[in-house]
Amino acid sequence: MKLLNELWKSKYLVLRLAFFKVQSDNRNNFLGVLWELLNPAIQIGMYWFVFGLGIRGNADVGGIPFVYWMLAGIVMWFFVNAAITEGTKSIFQKYNLVAKMNFPLTAIPAYVVMSKFYVHIIMVSLMIFVFSIAGYMPSIYYFQLLYFMFMTYLFAFAVSLLASTLATLIRDVQMLVQAGLRILFFISPILWLPNLLPQSIQKIIMLNPFYYLANGYRASLLYNEWYIFEQWPLTLYNLLLVIGLFSVGSILHFKMRDRFADYI
Numbered sequence: 001m002k003l004l005n006e007l008w009k010s011k012y013l014v015l016r017l018a019f020f021k022v023q024s025d026n027r028n029n030f031l032g033v034l035w036e037l038l039n040p041a042i043q044i045g046m047y048w049f050v051f052g053l054g055i056r057g058n059a060d061v062g063g064i065p066f067v068y069w070m071l072a073g074i075v076m077w078f079f080v081n082a083a084i085t086e087g088t089k090s091i092f093q094k095y096n097l098v099a100k101m102n103f104p105l106t107a108i109p110a111y112v113v114m115s116k117f118y119v120h121i122i123m124v125s126l127m128i129f130v131f132s133i134a135g136y137m138p139s140i141y142y143f144q145l146l147y148f149m150f151m152t153y154l155f156a157f158a159v160s161l162l163a164s165t166l167a168t169l170i171r172d173v174q175m176l177v178q179a180g181l182r183i184l185f186f187i188s189p190i191l192w193l194p195n196l197l198p199q200s201i202q203k204i205i206m207l208n209p210f211y212y213l214a215n216g217y218r219a220s221l222l223y224n225e226w227y228i229f230e231q232w233p234l235t236l237y238n239l240l241l242v243i244g245l246f247s248v249g250s251i252l253h254f255k256m257r258d259r260f261a262d263y264i
Helices: 002-009 011-025 032-055 066-088 090-098 107-133 142-169 172-186 199-205 209-223 232-263
Strands: none
Touching: 002 011, 002 107, 002 232, 011 107, 032 066, 032 107, 066 090, 066 107, 066 142, 066 172, 066 209, 090 107, 090 142, 090 232, 107 142, 107 209, 142 172, 142 209, 142 232, 209 232
16 A cells, blocks of 8 residues: 555656656667567567468468467567566666655656556557458457556566566566566467467466466457456456565565665
8 A cells, every 4th residue: 555655646757757768768769769669560570470370371360360369469468578677677777866866666667667558558559450450340348458458567567566676686586587578478378379288287377477468458359258257267366466466566665675775
């Protein structure tokens, strides 16, 4: 509750700093903010060529062309990966800038994650436009998409809050988080289907939060299913997971924040 109160009081600061971060990250590039979209587009093309055209022979996934099926899941991944990677190192990189100011430290990972969420909103909007051209028109299930976007943001922030605190104390945490994200990416059903694996392994994979989030985006955009309710055990599990990560991150952050200067 203390952390939520601190974030609420600094909400305008978080939103403005996030906007300025998007601009500053690309100020030296000729194409500027466009690189936030071009980089993912290049990776999407590469993944489609290797996994879709090369490995699958461009076969459909449940009646959905592979490129659209992959796109709905990987756009979520681009946001989470960038937000957690930068959020993890946000406090120890920026602490010296705000150490002598009355600055809420929880706002640092919050605005870093929010800056990536701005880009995510643009990418989702472009994806919806592409899907509409392909015949997948907007529907009432887009209300569910808002829920999954919000859940994705909460998950990214909860992990960033916990990881940024730990990374300030032990720098190796940053490398562990990056390695962990790569592992979770390749064992998630973002580029491939786990239905050929044994049932026991499939159930373990379902515990990966990216399984729930990727399929939630697809259900909202392509399959027109109320994934929240049809997979209510997964919904409950992921809500508890986010609450747990947020709680542990909050407790650890307030317990250690007064000692950040010693470690930095």
